[in-house]
Amino acid sequence: MKQIIKLFHISALTILAIGCRDPSRTKTMDFGLFTIEVPYKWQQVKQDGIDSYVGAIAVDNTDTLYFDLGMYSNTFTEPNIEVITRQMMDENDLDSSGFVVVKDIMSMNIDADLYRKQNVSWDTIDNRRAKIVFPRISGKGMTGVYIGSLWGNSSKVRFNLHGSNLKAQTEADLLKAIKTLRFHKRNIDNEEN
Numbered sequence: 001m002k003q004i005i006k007l008f009h010i011s012a013l014t015i016l017a018i019g020c021r022d023p024s025r026t027k028t029m030d031f032g033l034f035t036i037e038v039p040y041k042w043q044q045v046k047q048d049g050i051d052s053y054v055g056a057i058a059v060d061n062t063d064t065l066y067f068d069l070g071m072y073s074n075t076f077t078e079p080n081i082e083v084i085t086r087q088m089m090d091e092n093d094l095d096s097s098g099f100v101v102v103k104d105i106m107s108m109n110i111d112a113d114l115y116r117k118q119n120v121s122w123d124t125i126d127n128r129r130a131k132i133v134f135p136r137i138s139g140k141g142m143t144g145v146y147i148g149s150l151w152g153n154s155s156k157v158r159f160n161l162h163g164s165n166l167k168a169q170t171e172a173d174l175l176k177a178i179k180t181l182r183f184h185k186r187n188i189d190n191e192e193n
Contacts, residue, residue, distance in 0.1 A: 028180075117142075
């Protein structure tokens, strides 16, 4: 009988140890106004906002995700890309960092989208139209979601959740987690953030 109990304890400890190391384990994080299913190791970080509900999720020592739920949440719209010639840059003494610089006027008829940092796709998440952004080159750019109206067409309450220059695994985990977002309408004016 003692051997059976001992075998049971060893089996239970083995299952527990293997379960703790399982990278596919997830948990549901509850932020009050929304929930999201994330990898088990991710941790909630409380932050203070002035005009919206903000917070963060610590993924590890280098990657952190941020959310903003309010009237002024960033739409993640990448700025228009301007194409100029080297001659235009030299004549106007321009800093080239905000432009795509081409050799001559004949080269200006290029597709500026070739130089964008992010891809954009649209999906439905929790019955809401959602803009999903992810970098064209993994690890270089923003990965996240933006929802323009949480509580209906007349709502001014927007939402975004994002991270910048994330590791490839974090990008993949975030894109998977975004699909699990669920929103819970409450009177956010009467709640502490």
